[in-house]
Amino acid sequence: MAQHPAPTALRPVSEHQRRIADLLGLLTPTRVAPAEARGLVLAEPVTAPEELPSFDNSAMDGYAVRAVDVAGASEAAPVRLPVAADIPAGAGIGVLEPGTAHRIMTGAPLPRGADAVVEVERTDAGTDVVTVSAAREPGSFIRTAGSDVTAGTEVLPAGTLVGAAQIGLLAALGVRAVVVRPRPRVLVCSTGSELTDDPVPAAGQIRDSNSHMLAAAVEDAGAVAIRRLWVADDVPTFLSTLDAELEAGVDLVLTSGGVSAGAYEVVKDALAPRGVEFTKVALQPGMPQGSGTYGEAAVVCLPGNPVSSLVSFEVFVRPALRASYGHPRPHRPIVRAALTEAITSPGGKRQLRRGRLDAVAGAVRPWGPPGSGFLGWMAGADCLIDVPEDVTELAGGDPVDVWDLTSWGRPATRSGGS
Numbered sequence: 001m002a003q004h005p006a007p008t009a010l011r012p013v014s015e016h017q018r019r020i021a022d023l024l025g026l027l028t029p030t031r032v033a034p035a036e037a038r039g040l041v042l043a044e045p046v047t048a049p050e051e052l053p054s055f056d057n058s059a060m061d062g063y064a065v066r067a068v069d070v071a072g073a074s075e076a077a078p079v080r081l082p083v084a085a086d087i088p089a090g091a092g093i094g095v096l097e098p099g100t101a102h103r104i105m106t107g108a109p110l111p112r113g114a115d116a117v118v119e120v121e122r123t124d125a126g127t128d129v130v131t132v133s134a135a136r137e138p139g140s141f142i143r144t145a146g147s148d149v150t151a152g153t154e155v156l157p158a159g160t161l162v163g164a165a166q167i168g169l170l171a172a173l174g175v176r177a178v179v180v181r182p183r184p185r186v187l188v189c190s191t192g193s194e195l196t197d198d199p200v201p202a203a204g205q206i207r208d209s210n211s212h213m214l215a216a217a218v219e220d221a222g223a224v225a226i227r228r229l230w231v232a233d234d235v236p237t238f239l240s241t242l243d244a245e246l247e248a249g250v251d252l253v254l255t256s257g258g259v260s261a262g263a264y265e266v267v268k269d270a271l272a273p274r275g276v277e278f279t280k281v282a283l284q285p286g287m288p289q290g291s292g293t294y295g296e297a298a299v300v301c302l303p304g305n306p307v308s309s310l311v312s313f314e315v316f317v318r319p320a321l322r323a324s325y326g327h328p329r330p331h332r333p334i335v336r337a338a339l340t341e342a343i344t345s346p347g348g349k350r351q352l353r354r355g356r357l358d359a360v361a362g363a364v365r366p367w368g369p370p371g372s373g374f375l376g377w378m379a380g381a382d383c384l385i386d387v388p389e390d391v392t393e394l395a396g397g398d399p400v401d402v403w404d405l406t407s408w409g410r411p412a413t414r415s416g417g418s
Contacts, residue, residue, distance in 0.1 A: 010282035011289075012389075013315060013350045019291055020316045023298035024252060024324040027181045034170040037162040037180050039222050041326035044179040046156040051146035052172055055093065056110040059141045063101040063123060063130055064114035067138045078133040083126060087111065101130050110142055117141035149173065161328055181325040184251040187297070188215045189228040191238065191258040191266050192304065209375065210256040210309050214302075217313050218254070221321045226250065233258070235270045242270075246295050251324070253297050254317065257304030259288045267301050276301065282389055284349040285372035286312035305372035311352050314384065314403070332403045334386070337364040341396045345370075345387040354381035357402055364402050382406050 029043035058064065065081065073079040084100040089107040096102055096113035104110070104117060115138040122134035149155055155173070156166060162180065170178065190211040197208055215225035228245060242253065258267030259278055268278050268290065276292030276299050283289075285308035290301030302312045314332070322330035337357060343366050345351040354367040354377055364385055368377025386401040387394065394400065 021320045040180040042160045051151045052149035060119040062119040067116040184223040187250045233266045256309040306375040308372040340365045351387040353385040355385040357383040
């Protein structure tokens with residue numbers, strides 16, 4: 001493993017990550033219906049307004065009985081009881097007289113006087129008279145009121161990520177609203193006179209990919225994407241359109257392109273005089289970056305090359321977005337894997353290189369060249385190989401940190417990009 005000291009002119013990746021995270025911060029909580037909370041995080045705990053289940057009910061299809069009436073029942077010496085009633089799910093609560101049975105369905109309310117359920121498999125399934133071939137203790141196959149949830153207890157603490165099970169619980173308890181941090185609203189825009197959304201580009205034009213790609217990445221991170229394509233490298237047009245879009249209210253403006261040192265860098269030309277900082281970060285791909293605020297919105301400006309733009313989003317924007325609505329796992333999970341072949345990395349820059357991970361074998365294969373324009377290779381990758389700033393060469397078999405792009409998984413020992 002060869003090492004090289006990092007130059008001081010470039011901003012460390014971790015420092016730029018902190019800056020972006022601080023720009024967004026935590027969003028103000030809001031109250032929503034449980035169905036609208038899927039994928040969001042509770043900002044306040046939920047207390048059960050009632051017990052669950054709300055009444056004693058049968059855990060099986062079978063027969064509600066008094067345990068004393070089936071004491072000693074067996075295959076050799078079954079007990080026969082008249083079936084006095086049928087109790088389907090949703091029925092009212094009846095009364096079981098001594099020496100009788102009620103045929104009962106799963107979830108149906110237990111009749112008063114019954115203290116056990118004999119599952120149908122241990123009977124002859126009779127409808128007028130049932131033959132019971134097994135004794136049952138009091139409480140057998142009964143779900144008692146409050147056995148799952150006790151009224152007044154905290155069932156979902158603040159910080160809970162709301163998923164299907166949580167929504168099911170809220171519905172069962174009759175909870176009509178919960179307090180969550182909202183999804184951040186992100187205005188996504190590409191810049192460049194060469195860009196078009198037309199199916200057949202004119203001479204010298206290229207189809208816009210970045211705004212589509214970044215909007216998808218924003219949505220995948222749990223935020224709301226508002227995609228906008230600007231085709232003109234013109235500062236007044238850029239600013240007037242931006243002002244109009246911001247009237248609807250967004251939390252983040254996410255741009256790609258126009259941030260380098262050349263001519264026609266419309267984003268930099270428009271926003272640098274208005275307080276947005278443009279700098280070089282020790283990252284490959286993705287060295288030119290911009291960040292700041294414009295009006296009430298945070299601004300993050302990514303480079304225009306597609307791979308640079310998407311890797312920069314992974315490193316800086318995705319974890320900040322998820323942290324802004326309180327997600328307990330804002331970072332990609334990191335695993336250690338052995339390289340299948342040697343790679344090189346520029347001294348002084350942290351390289352995040354495309355790879356294909358074999359988690360079972362604990363190996364990672366570099367996937368394509370490291371350049372920032374190879375979007376086809378990026379689409380075929382399922383991980384990023386993380387090479388530190390002071391490392392310039394790695395041999396086949398060397399262990400590396402790998403960002404798993406296929407799953408959020410469990411919190412990593414080392415958070416993604418830290």
